[in-house]
Amino acid sequence: MDHPSRQFIGEEVRPQPGSFAATAMARGQPGVPQAFTWRGESFRVVELLRQWASTGPCSHGSGERYVRRHWFEVRVAPDGIMTLYCDRQARDRRHPKARWWLYCREE
Numbered sequence: 001m002d003h004p005s006r007q008f009i010g011e012e013v014r015p016q017p018g019s020f021a022a023t024a025m026a027r028g029q030p031g032v033p034q035a036f037t038w039r040g041e042s043f044r045v046v047e048l049l050r051q052w053a054s055t056g057p058c059s060h061g062s063g064e065r066y067v068r069r070h071w072f073e074v075r076v077a078p079d080g081i082m083t084l085y086c087d088r089q090a091r092d093r094r095h096p097k098a099r100w101w102l103y104c105r106e107e
Helices: 022-026
Strands: 006-012 035-038 041-057 065-077 080-087 100-106
Touching: none
Parallel strands: none
Antiparallel strands: 006 100, 035 041, 041 065, 065 080, 080 100
């Protein structure tokens, strides 16, 4: 039986403007983009398979934990499964719009 291979990517993706899921955004969460570009190729999200969030400690030492990253495992066209994430805060202040990343890809 063949198993899909999972490949770590760790690269920025560029969501297409206006393609975000509005229902999640209404709840204060990032809406997974329904279309995005990676390495010059366009992808369309055809199914949200699962989503979750990861947390981290408060940067001021209060002991509280905050959501740092929202994760989305999606089926995309052309065929494949990708895990995307959105950083709540941009990693680099010089590139504040670089918040969406492709974590890994299954083929």
